[in-house]
Amino acid sequence: MTKSFLFLSDFDGTLSDKDFFHVIIDRHFADQRDKLYDDWDKKVMTDLDYLSRLFKSIDRDQVGIDEDIDAVPFDPYAKKVIEHVKALGGAFVVISAGTDYYIKRIFEKQGITDVKIYSNPGVYENRGIQLKPDPNGSYYSELYGIDKQKLARDLMKEYNTVLFAGDSLPDLKAAMLADTIFAKGKLQNLLDQENKEYVAINSFKDVENYLATHEEAIINGQR
Numbered sequence: 001m002t003k004s005f006l007f008l009s010d011f012d013g014t015l016s017d018k019d020f021f022h023v024i025i026d027r028h029f030a031d032q033r034d035k036l037y038d039d040w041d042k043k044v045m046t047d048l049d050y051l052s053r054l055f056k057s058i059d060r061d062q063v064g065i066d067e068d069i070d071a072v073p074f075d076p077y078a079k080k081v082i083e084h085v086k087a088l089g090g091a092f093v094v095i096s097a098g099t100d101y102y103i104k105r106i107f108e109k110q111g112i113t114d115v116k117i118y119s120n121p122g123v124y125e126n127r128g129i130q131l132k133p134d135p136n137g138s139y140y141s142e143l144y145g146i147d148k149q150k151l152a153r154d155l156m157k158e159y160n161t162v163l164f165a166g167d168s169l170p171d172l173k174a175a176m177l178a179d180t181i182f183a184k185g186k187l188q189n190l191l192d193q194e195n196k197e198y199v200a201i202n203s204f205k206d207v208e209n210y211l212a213t214h215e216e217a218i219i220n221g222q223r
Contacts, residue, residue: 004089004090004159004160004161004219004220004221005085005088005089005090005091005159005160005161005162005163005218005219005221006090006091006093006155006156006158006159006161006162006163007081007085007090007091007092007093007162007163007164007165008093008094008095008152008155008156008162008163008164008165008174008178009092009093009094009095009164009165009166010094010095010096010148010165010166010167010168010170010171011094011096011098011103011119012096012097012098012167013167013168013184013185014075014165014166014167014171014184015074015075015078015094015165015204016072016073016074016075016106017073017074017075017203018072018073019098020068020069020072020098020102021040021051021054021055021098023068023071023072024054024055024058024068025037025054027068027071028058028059028060028068029054036054046142046143046144047097047143047144047145047170048097048120048131048133048141048142048143048144048145051097051098051099051120051131051145052130052131055099055122055128055129055130055131056125056126056128056129056130056131057128058127058128058129059127059128060127060128061127062124065124065128065129066105069102069105069106070105070109072102072106074106074110075203075204076203077203077204077205077207077208078110078204079110079111079112080204080208081204081207081208081211082112082115084208084211084212085211086114088211088215088218088219089219090218091116091159092115093115093116093117093118093155094115094116094117094118094119095118095119095146095148095151095152095174096117096118096119096120096146097119097120097141097144097145097146097148097170098119098120099119099120099121099122099129099131100117100119100120100121100122101121101122101123101124101129102122102129103117103119104117118139118146118151119146120132120133120145120146121133121134131145133145133146138150138154139151139154144170148170148171148173148174149173149174149176149177151174152164152174152177152178153177156177156178160221161179161180161218161221162177162178162179162180163178163179163180163181163182163218164177164178164180164181164182165181165182165183165184165201165204165207166181166182166183166184166187167183167184167185167186167187168185168186168187168190169186169187169190171187172187172190172191172194175187175191175196175198176194176196180199180218181196181197181198181199182198182199182201182206182207182210183198183199183200183201184200184201184202188200
């Protein structure tokens, strides 16, 4: 079956119920928790710089960091949605401003395969996770490491219909390009400000319910 539609999804806070960096702060930097969250909210540095500094300072061996990754609460309905998308002939793709280091491990643990992941490359090095985005890459962003809008625009060229799931500001511009938006958290208010329609979700259970009742429209390129 031809892949007539594309489902793009953010990872942290969307496919997971908690961002990986929140897990790291809460587990290992509790004494600095308030300041670290405040710095993130006030954007005292770019998201890329913030996550790069935090992840490389974890100071745990690889087994320990794997334990941290395993503590990320993955949405229990996400795998079902991914399988549903594939069964309908669609492609499911993750675009994340985090790092593929933990996304790949989580997907492997969940038994999720054949999902393309676009994210900041990460490696275990010096008792932390080192982010290694390519400044010369086609989708490089100084702010996030990856430009989701530019990437989404290129990916969607080959598909009749595009669905997008996200939860926060880095997802906004990419989401605006989609035919159907599934919005969690802060993304809902941001889309309201843009007068952009969306499907409000609390989890991927809501996405699965939507897919179950809109299969024909999605396959035929209708909203």
